[in-house]
Amino acid sequence: MSGSYWTSTQRLEWQCSRSELQRRRQRLWRWEVGRWPQGLQLQSAADSADTADTIGDTSNDANVSVPASAPRTLPIHHRDLHYDKDYNLRIYCFLLVMKLGRRLNIRQTALATAHVYLSRFMLNASVREANLYLLVTTCVYLACKVEECPQYIRALVSEARSIWPEFVPPDPTKVTEFEFYLVEELGGWLEVHHGYDQIDALERASGIALSPDDVQQCWALLNDSYITDAPLVYPPHIAAAACMFVTLQVRRPQAQARYAQFLASSQIDLEEVQQVVQDMVTLYDHWDRYHEQWIKYLLRVLYLQKV
């Protein structure tokens, strides 16, 4: 039902527990390992002289430091390029969606929907199977339709192509083809509920008036929460409550006590809120070590490497 989250397909069909999520990802991981046992052949130093430095830099993943001269292999067991394990990749995906959306002035709700599609898709498919840039374009295209702010596909594709010229083919039917497979993978369950409205509701219910800046901060946090598993695991109001909690903690510590009291007296599941807060903290921890060049390089090798 689109009137209420509790009877929505988002909850009934696409929300899973953490352990369930873990199991499905483990399954995908095992499949990926079996499917691409040779890992990813990184190019020789001569080919990638410009990227050599960046590869050396990747101290975030301790094992990646390979001698810069020899042709290298990224073993499949590495967390890189596995959506569930690689925060670098997740953040990158999120920024791709945001970048495309900003260029076309697409509303955040549609982008959030697009990102949910992307996370759901990544639950069942590997980055190695499908062009990520095309996936982002397709998710945005579909989400805009579902959220009733459709984009002309040609405009969208040409915009995507101007941002990622090496990866997005000029033919718009590539996107429409992908759209078919995306809708199939999503099972046709396309309506998504978001926590943006819930912030208002929480504000009203708790009686804590947020300043416009606070609200902005809250929204920004909520946007970032789409990188985590929150949209797949928790109802939207949980993420909203967690974001409001963090906002107050950072900006208005004096109101925190009142908010805590409100949360305690409400029916909101505190454990879940706490989990989301923890996820956010972990996310920002990873974001400090975010290495865009590295992930860009990997994807370039993955999608464009000569065979």
Add this chain to the structure above:
Amino acid sequence: MKDQQERLNSNGSNMYRDFEQKMQNDLHSQNHGQQNVVSRSLWQNNQSSNHIQNQRQQLVGKQGTGSVHGKTPMLMANNDVFTIGPYRARKDRQRVSVLKKYEIIGYIAAGTYGKVYKAKKQGPDQSTSSNEPNNPGGPSGGNTSSNVLNNPRQGNEVDLRLLQNGTDIKSNKLMNERGSGSRLDPKNPLAVAPGGPGSNIKDPINLTIENTYTTTAQGSQPNANGVAQNVTTNNTNTSLMTSGRTTGSTNPVNTYTSIKQKSLPAYYAIKKFKTEKEGVEQLHYTGISQSACREIALCRELNNEHLTRLTEIFLERKSIYLVYEYAEHDLLQIIHYHSHPEKRMIPARMVRSIMWQILDGVSYLHQNWILHRDLKPANIMVSVDGCVKIGDLGLARKFSNMLQTLYTGDKVVVTIWYRAPELLLGARHYTPAIDVWAVGCIFAELVGLQPIFKGEETKMDSKKSVPFQANQMQRILEVLGTPSSKNWSNLHKYPEYEQFLKFPKFRNNLPAWYHSTGGRDKNALDLLHKLLEYDPIKRIDAIDSLDHDYFNNGEYPVCENVFEGLNYKYPARRIHTNDNDIMNLGVHRSKNLNPQQQAVVNNSAANTLGGLGVNRRILAAAAAAAAAVTGSNPQGNSRNQEPSRKKRR
């Protein structure tokens, strides 16, 4: 040019082979060759698309090879850049065809949107017959998954059980089911164990691969040939889907099977959205139209007994198939039955039950923030056991959290005869009241057996601005009288107010109209008044109308079965069997055999992709309606469209 093409093609396939070899051992790459046989006939995959490219050189690289491509000097991707090749291959292997699950009986409606087919769920016998020729000796007999396939009866029983348990599962929340890792998990095709609940929790993807290996190892050359022959002779791809390689085939079934039904209805209505060219399998993905997208997204989400239930979605061969529960009747048909050859009133108790159920469905939609925007008798179905089902949500949209105004999305909504006065006056922001007006019109039509406001549609002019529908407005004024600012406070604010002032003044004739139809129930008249209230703010809303005296103080109570007490039966739908080729398989086969004769299809994708603005469906329907009024005889058997009225009235 041609040389270049050929070089490209050969290059592409070589690379693909290299790519595959890198990943798999010899066995598997042999198998890959076999799969290409499959895909050539079925999915126009790699090789076959190259084949087509040879025929049509102007469409360079329209069909990607799905293989990894080298860097181009300019670092601009061409159409051969890596897209979704491996993913597509995996999904295509797993997919169960709509033809595999349903037997097409014939089509029951056709229109600008496409066609609606009546279908029956495939019985186990059919599965067996189509299964056997393709499973010689059961190459992977030891495998649990192939047991299901070799033994379709078992598979079907599982399905049945799923459907019967459906209600319990839903109420228990699927979450619990998921935790136990049973195969009832509808959203996790990867997690589904093919052999039945709990019998096999092995990774189906792995199974697919193992299975593939086995098939190749044992099947070797003769088997591959057998498959290939089957493709060309059988000309259905159902047979292919059952072969041992499609281990995961039960999965998508579960992915889409709605487990909400209480009982198992025997018949289904499969809506196939129109493709760019009739009778030919599409060459390109033309994108999911906004209206198909709405229908999928909304119907998937909604669950009410007075809405047609979407049970499954198939996306295959570049077409969309929506499987709905079947409804034998619709209001258009029932009204027609009562007005031909001579007028016979629809029994009052039946009208009352129908109205209540319509309003119940509409109130459900409105409570879920959905505007239907195309309510009319043709879109209100009645099942064989007398349950009203509102259908066709192709124009419906959510009106909560609107990112774009209603008007920006669709300039014209609602079929002309059922269009509310505020829409005729050019309202940009309208409310659920427009649906209530349409229900009022339907109510009047059930009572009077013909549309109460049967106006002529003004055609769109060349400038594509929306014209003022003067004739339709006049019809409404003639019956309901001319509104004033007294009973419609915001009347003067509408964009078309100037136009409105040009009309002469009329008195309210609704009571006279009602009595002329032979109606005597003053509660019915009162409800009609309230539904056809000019001011959308004062118009009764769907929820309140359910408590109206008309429903509470009648001679008979409102019934769940609208046919209760009837001693006659309405005729069943007419079924056209001249075109059962839902997939255009015949044409497809001839294409394989005779590629030369295949007409070159223009790349008309530009026209069909992502169109915005005026909704074509509504325009076409409206144009047809106008044609029907003016007396020209429109073509086609469009059961669902207004022109059919012309033939009957």
